[in-house]
Every structure is written in structure tokens, then in C-alpha cells.
Amino acid sequence: MENQDYIIELKNVRKKFDDATDYVVEEFNLKIKKGEFVTFLGPSGCGKTTTLRMIAGFDTPTEGQILLKGVDISSLPPYKRPINTVFQKYALFPTMNVYENIAFGLKMKKVPVTVTKNGKEVTKMVHLSKDVIQKKVKKALEIVDMEDFESRNIQTLSGGQQQRVAIARAIVNEPEILLLDEPLGALDLKMRKEMQLELKAMHKKLGITFIYVTHDQEEALTMSDTIVVMSDGFIQQVGKPKEIYDEPANAFVADFIGESNIYTGTIFPDHKVKILNKLFEMVDTFPLHQKVDVVIRPEDVIIKEQDQGTVNGKIVSKIFKGIHYQYVIMVGKNEVTAQSTESWPVDSTVSISVLPNNIHVMKRNIEVNIYDGYITKNNKVCFADFDWECDVTTLAKNSHINEEGYLQTEDGAEYDLSDCEVKVYVDLDKVIMDDKVDECDVKGQIIQLVYKGDHYQYLVRNESDDFIVDSEWTWNEGDIVGIRINPENIKLKLKGDLKQYAV
Amino acid sequence: MVKKVLAKSYVYIILFLMYLPVFLLIVFSFTDSDSVGIWNGFTFKLYGDLFQNKELMQAVLNTLLVAFVSAIISTIIGTLGAIGAYYSRKRARKFLEGITQLPIVNAEIVMALSLAVLFVALSIPFTFFILVVGHVVLTVAFVYLSVKPRLVQMDPNIYEAALDLGATPRNALYRVVIPEILPGIISGFMLSLTLSLDDFVITQYLKEPSFETISTYIQKILAKHPVPPEVRALTTFIFLIAVIVVIVNNLTAKKKQKSFKMQEGSK
Helix, strand or coil: CHHHHEEEEEEEEEECCCCCCCCCEEEEEEEEECCCEEEEECCCCCCHHHHHHHHHCCCCCCEEEEEECCEECCCCCHHHCCEEEEECCECCCCCCEHHHHHHHHHHHCEEEEEEEECCEEEEEEEECCHHHHHHHHHHHHHHCCCHHHCCCEHHHCCHHHHHHHHHHHHHCCCCCEEEEECCCCCCCHHHHHHHHHHHHHHHHHHCCEEEEEECCHHHHHHHCCEEEEEECCEEEEEECHHHHHHCCCCHHHHHHCCCCEEEEEEEECCCEEEECCEEEECCCCCCCCCEEEEEECHHHEEEECCCCCCEEEEEEEEEECCCCEEEEEEECCEEEEEEECCCCCCCCEEEEEECHHHCEEEECCCCEEEEEEEECCCCCEEECCEEECCCHHHHCCCCEECCCCCEECCCCCEECCCCCEEEEEEEHHHEEEECCHHHCCEEEEEEEEEECCCCEEEEEECCCCEEEEEECCCCCCCCEEEEEECHHHCEEEECCCHHHHEC | CHHHHHHHHHHHHHHHHHHHHHHHHHHHCCCCCCCCCCCCCCCCHHHHHHHHCHHHHHHHHHHHHHHHHHHHHHHHHHHHHHHHHHCCCHHHHHHHHHHHHHHHHCCHHHHHHHHHHHHHHCCCCCCHHHHHHHHHHHHHHHHHHHHHHHHHHCCCHHHHHHHHCCCCHHHHHHHHHHHHHHHHHHHHHHHHHHHHHCCCHHHHHHCCCCCCCHHHHHHHHHHHCCCCCHHHHHHHHHHHHHHHHHHHHHHHHHHHHHHHHHHHHHC
């Protein structure tokens, strides 16, 4: 009965909307303990709100199961779930006053009551009495500190007050789980900080499981017991706030949570990794020569006098941030962001070093773009919904295309390559993004980007495929770009044997 | 100064010209001459005659009956249609929106004729029910169009919030969605009521021969005789009712504004 430890469990949940081709949530597996404060954290469009809506019951998973105390509730309608939601824009009922809003859920509720009828005990479902409702509403108003507002009209309340009413309306029903969908998004900074602490205190007091959705990493770090970092429909990492911050699972998490320096490095013998053209000591064990992502937090960069550290660099900017200075140091072509309480002059040459356990090494997600494609009749290769110019003669040694359009090898054999399936490889830095979108045959939208010291890594998506692109140029998330690949940079590999295509 | 006087008098002249015919009828409803323009001295005789004219009173009653029954049916169908369309998929909604606009721009005569042809072809006798059906067809699109903007303005999350708080879809509809769009429903009802009250074309084509509404009754006697003088009294009555409705409407709107301001003030 291991399920009993967990109040809610999501098993292989996937979600696709009716007319869409892409899944907005993929392979979502998560177990949440009773009383936990869990935060779904990620940029907008990462699938966190959709996941929350599936738990609430407004959306049903396309695949997978949602278990509440071990019972599958995937297709249970929202009004039958012991789960309540605080909506992003409050969603209070404008035609009702504060009291009526909070009492709404209680008025809908029916509780079993055992009565003796004709000598028999019968269980009846009855509505709560007015007194009970009144008491509960009063108590909920007390919890959110809004005692005197009972008969006030919703429109006359400020945003913060409406927020409190929305919370009271949800907790008055004593749900097993409280879902909060970016509840503080519409409040100003000061109010937000205040509500963060109040919500945290409320969570402790009520003992209800909270599932909180936000795109604000600071909010997540402050409030949560567990953070679920999401991106592009996938869970990137699940962990305690400190774990997520100190041991990010990949470059995306590192970049999203706090500030970080991210570099592409190579593993060398004796626990060393080569970044910034120098060998740095590390504690993790990785296969030799493997390409890896390396994350260094700005506060972990130690600045020393010239030649005293591992590598020299020049300070190009210095910003006073209150308790520390933030420096940008150029090491060769790479930028290093560093934080230090010491003051170093701009334009001076300094040396930096990093303690081995502050070098976070992680496997690279993708080193090359790989696609499944096929050769078209005119010897182009089709992948990502487009026929690309390419050099099919690379498929056989010393071959050429003859007049009939067949591939002819040295020994005179001819091969008809049309419709033959191939694997297509394109290096990350060989995909070219172009501003002149209209002149390009393939367009995509930038879904994600991570800065890696001397270049950005972009995730560009078109209707059918993703492109991972390394580029020195700056684009923004959401930009539409044209995509070009020079024919010589498209590497092909036959899936079958060449012989089967002989004419 | 001259400009101001000119601008003002322009408005008043337009208003005067607009109301002159009605005003004439009202003035001459207090004399018993057969035609407008001859003053036989002040009398309430026409008002007495009005209530004596059984055919005319029956026509008034019929008009009200058709208008209320068809407005109620239209309001129910139009409101449910608007809610249904709002919550259906985009393609279905676009299609529905397209076809509901057609009756508004379509000539009434086309609608009347096609309905009449349809019922004749199906050999359905023209009854009160068929007349109501005709009026519903005429007015239902207006209800849809006055309810729809309220739905669009509504926070889409409040329906979900109601479900989340344990309301069944039906309860959520009755307790949250309908109260929210009620102003739209009421104005839809009023609109279809007025449209149906002064409808002539559809009524003329779809009514039973013996059944008369005010407009068809006047049309019928006009074909043979001059307008009976009692009609002047009737139009006065109708105009008076319209004026009262407008005044009451304005007063309640003002009251609402005031009470809202008071609430704001107490903050």
C-alpha cells in the first residue's frame, strides 16, 4: 500500500489539445506527499498550468492516469474532486457579495446524515445548515484577515482583497489539495512578498497540500518544499529548492533558476574539465573526452590578483548590487559573470578560480540534430517538412549523379534513391538562423534559449521538428526566424543497405 | 452666439419634424371628426369608442399575446443558443454566428414568404402556433446578439470556478452564468417584444384569416374605409405607454448608478 503515502500521483500523463499536433505536457510522472507545498516552475507555455488544470479536472489527460490516494480520478469531473483552485485572475462571482462568494461551495455541498426513519437507520444526503455555513465563512474570512468585508460588493475590493476572498472561497471547503495558479501575478511587488509569507503561514496552519504554479523562480525558491521545473512540456528536474539551485540537472534549469555561467566543456583525465581553454578540477566522474555542459554560479567565481588563479580575464563591467558587486569578466571570447564583495577596478586584468565542488558538470542533452528523412525524386532530402538541397553522393564512395538522376558508383552500378529512408545529421552550429523570414523556405519559432559564455543555444521549432542551433547572434524567445542549412552541412546515412536500391 | 442658437434650433427642428405626425394624431384624438384636420371640439368620445370597438380590442389582445409568447420562446432559445455557441468549438461557433446574422440583414418579406411557402408545402394549417413560430424566427437572432456580448465580457474562469467549488454544470449555469448575463437576456427579451409588437409582414403572411393584430387590422379596414377615428386614440395610448417605458427605464438606470456610486463612496 505504498500509494497511501502520496495524496496525488501523476502517472505517464500526456496532454494534447484537440486540434494541435504537439503535446503540451509529456511523460509527466510525479508523486506528491500529503501536506507538501509543491511548485510547478517554468516559463510561460511550458505546460505547468495545463498540468494544474488536469489535476483540477478542467482538462482530461490524453494519456496516463491521475491518482488521488491511489484511486484513478483522471475522468472525474471537477465538482466531484476534493480539490479547490485559486485562479490567476481570481474568478470571483461578480453578481454575489463577499459572503455569498465564500459560501457558494458550502451551499453546493451535501453531507451524509444518519436519521432514524420508521425504526430504520437511513443515511440521507442533506445540505449544510445556515448556521454551519455562517460559522465556516466567518472562520475563512478570519484566516485571510478580511472579517469586516462580508457584505461588500466584489467590484469595490482592491486586487489584494479580491485575492484574499478567492483564497477564502477555496479553503472554506477544506479541500485535500489546494491548487494555486499564479495567484500573486496581478499584485504589486510589495503586496506579493507579503502574500508569499502569508500563504506559507497558511499552508503550515491548515496542513493542506498546496500545488502552486509560478514562473517566478524566487517565489518558488522562497515558498516550496518541492519544486518541479518544467520546460516545453517536460519535467526537467524535481527537488528541494536548495537541490535545484545547487545541483541543476541540466543547462536549462541552471539558466532558469538564478543567474549562472554555462559553458560547453570537454572531460579530461584525473577529474578535470576543459572550459575557458583551461583545465578546471571537478568532483563528478564522467567518461573521458565527453562533451559536457558546465554550470558555475556567479557567487562561486573567486576573483584574485592576476596570475594567482586558474585563468586570467579582463573586467569589462562592474555593477553595485547592494551587498556585492557584479562583474562581467572576459576570458578570451567567453563572458564570466562573477559576484564579489571586494571592489576591483573596471578594465583591470584579474584571475579567476572556482572550487572543484562548485563546478557543476552535466551531460549535454543534444550534441547534433538528428532527423528521420527520405530522399525525394530529385535527390533532395525531405525532413522537417521541407525538401533540402543536399549531396547524396556522400552515400556511396566515389559516386556521382548520372543523366537519369540515378546515383552511379565507380563500378557503374546505378541506384534509384527516391523514397529511400535516411538518418540526417546537422551540427548545432551549422544551422543558420535568418532575419529575412520571408526569403527562407523553413521558418520556426524560438522556444527556448540558454547563454553559454560565448554563444547562445536556441531551440527553434517549426510545425514538424525542432532545431537546436548554436549561434553568436542574439534573438528573443518567441521570435520567428528563417532557417537555412548549407547542403554540405547536411550529413546523410542510409537506414538500409544501398544494394536494395539498385536499378 | 448666433452659431449656438443655430445649432440648437437645428436639433429642435429635426425633433419637431420627427414628432409632428404623432403629435397631430394625439391632438386629434381628442375630437370626434372623421378625418385629421377638422376640429369638432374637445371630447373623450374616441376613447370611449376605442373600448367599445370589440374587433380593435381583440386585435390589441392578439398582438400582446403573440408578442409575449414569441418573446419568451425567443429569449429561451436565443439565450441557450448563445451559451451553447460560446462553449462550442471555434468552427461551430463561427458557423452559428454567421447564420444568426442572416435573419437580421435578410428582407423580412423573404422570410415571411419562405415560411408561408414551407408551411403550405408541408400542408400545415396556419394557426396561432405557426404565427408564434414565425415571430420566433424573426426575433431569435436579436436575442442571440444581445446575449453574446455579455458572455464574451464574462470572465471565462467563473464557470470553471463554480464547478471547482462543487456545483454541477447545471447549477453553475443557473447560479453563476445566467445571473451574469441577465442584463443581456432582459434586453434581448425587450428587443424581441418590440419587434414582434409592431411586426406586420410576417404576421400578414402567417396568420389565420380570422386572426388580426393591430397592424393587420388597421391594414384590413384601410383597404375599404378611411382610418376609423378610434385608431387615433389607440396610437395615443401606445405612444403614452412607450413614453412611460422610456421614463421608467431611465429612472432605474439612474438609481443603479447612484447606488453604485454610494458603494464606491463608502470605500
